[in-house]
Amino acid sequence: MILYVLRRLASAVPTLFLIVTISFFMIRLAPGGPFDLERPLDPVIMQNLQRAFGLDLPLWQQYLLYLGNLLQGDLGPSFTRRDFTVVDLFRYGLPVSIVIGGLALSIALVVGLVLGALAALRQNSWIDYAVVGTATFGITIPTFVIAPLLSLFFGVMMGWLPAGGWGTWKHAVLPITTLALPQIAIVARLTRGATIEALRSNHVRTARAYGLPAYVVVGAHALRGAVLPVVSYLGPTAAALLTGSVVVETIFGIPGIGRYFVQGALGRDYTLVMGTVVVIACFVIVFNLIVDILYAWLDPRVRYD
Secondary structure (H helix, E strand, O other): OHHHHHHHHHHHHHHHHHHHHHHHHHHHHOOOOOOOOOOOOOHHHHHHHHHHOOOOOOHHHHHHHHHHHHHOOOOOEOOOOOOOEHHHHHHHHHHHHHHHHHHHHHHHHHHHHHHHHHHHHOOOOHHHHHHHHHHHHHHHOOHHHHHHHHHHHHHHHOOOOOOOOOOOOHHHHHHHHHHHHHHHHHHHHHHHHHHHHHHOOHHHHHHHHOOOOHHHHHHHHHHHHHHHHHHHHHHHHHHHHHOOOHHHHHHOOOOOHHHHHHHHHHOOOHHHHHHHHHHHHHHHHHHHHHHHHHHHHHOOOOOOO
């Protein structure tokens, strides 16, 4: 297992290199630049700005300069927020995104696993139909519809919670709920299907034949195999939630890196967009590695030799 982890970490280096390279040149292909305004700047000022940020250099030199700075942990200055570097913005925005995404993921796991297991144990009952119907409805409604509706009802009409912004725990309730609801539906569907399949497997039948209590059969044997599809799904999902939801952070005005990414893309802030891509790529690689390790722990048949 240790050798496997080391190999995966070693393979992450060329993967990150390809992601950085493709992203660097693709963002440069977009029309416009970070200093293009509705009212054009004086040519002398434009030249000074480009010289100050190294944009007057040939593209290949800019690329090599960025790679050199990236190896030193320097993501560069922000072009649109000129008093801050990208690291400064992430130092404040990333914890906010992690708090919201982490709580939403935790709620989705607990509620989704419970509902999915309950529906599987009560298959073809009204509980099963209610869980499946609600989960299907929750999957089909996108977050850019859920977020404004929750903000309008609970924030504007009822006045129970802030409609946007960030500061107290009340500001986190609606964003966390918006992120958690679709994930609850997906986890519940995955858990239900996997639990039904696990309950019909040979080793569960054997455990029942030995006269083990129902809670031992379900908890120790059936659910352990049933969570495998959920674990596989959580790899990229956890990375996406913990690095900020673009839609949710933008609608609720949350200063996370998802919102920074949108502002950077609209303002052609090359370094801010590149920094977000690098952070998200690192999260995806790390969480996929964690998923593989959990897979081997949950399923003894899986071995990484």
